[in-house]
Amino acid sequence: MCGAKAGGPDLAGVDVASETIIQGSVTRDGEPVNGYVRLLDEGGEFTAEVPTSATGQFRFFAAPGTWTLRALVPGATVDRKVVAQQGAFTEVAIAV
């Protein structure tokens, strides 16, 4: 597998202006990790979950507000708080 790519997946074909995008990558010692990322709302409730790509990347289409990202990988769970805005994409790098 090639190394981790910085940032989230390619945004070609995505209508960024109308979406509220939270994306990024999950790495361990700079290498991509295969695992899952969950998106939790302000109340800590599950909203969505995606597997990371082969290059460790993930993306959510959320709504403006404060969210928590929870990376689940073999042997570790890491939380990150993020604030998302419509028309902009929020990039989050999660090291586990």
Next chain:
Amino acid sequence: MSRSDVLVDADWVQAHLDDPKVVIVEVDEDTSAYDKNHIRNAVRIDWRKDLQDPVRRDFVDQEGFEKLLSAKGIGNDDTVVLYGGNNNWFASYAYWYFKLYGHESVKLLDGGRKKWELDSRDLVAEVPERAATQYKAKAQDTSIRAFRDDVVAAIGNLNLVDVRSPDEFSGKLLAPAHLPQEQSQRPGHVPSARNIPWSKNANDDGTFKSDEELTRLYTDENVDLAKDTIAYCRIGERSALTWFVLHELLGQSNVKNYDGSWTEYGSLVGVPIELGAGK
């Protein structure tokens, strides 16, 4: 019906990988996940191509289901073990589907593909060969399937459980947040529905909570277990998971999954819709 009749853990699956009477079936939202790798000897069912009518919005019919299972090498007396990504959403949907067409022995792998991966168990790319069968399906058991008129009639009368996330329930989001949000239907929920997100049924690793925790979840949310229940979500896959919990794990007799779910209800002309958080 008890938990062990309908749910198996990874060790059980590991021990039955070469059992000729057990067919392991992967059903994923991301239908290409199987191509990358899967549990050894597992076959794939594509929920979109294999389970839906190619033209109308409906399931494949009885004959179509027979053809599908025959081609997959699944016999009427085989035990089918379903698993998939996304916390078994689509595996639960397929489970409900197998029950709809009367398959006798079906089980879910607790935790699905995620738990299997988080445990670092083996996955392979090799696709197994299974000889075709002559599968015979039963007529649809509509006692577990709700249609739109059932939902409208249930408002204020039966338990309606909206299993989507709180933000979809309130109308802030129109789809789960891993999907783009452009949709034609109106946001909101069916009046009198309780919002009990599917995720409250499961632990972070995708395994189901205990029967005691699950019973408490529904009774604490004022679901009257003495009444009939209809569960819905956006397209009927997450609510199939809640149907599995109520009907199969907790043994509630009158529970239906509304597969039209919000993409149908939110597009109906003239039906009542409620916005905002649950009461």
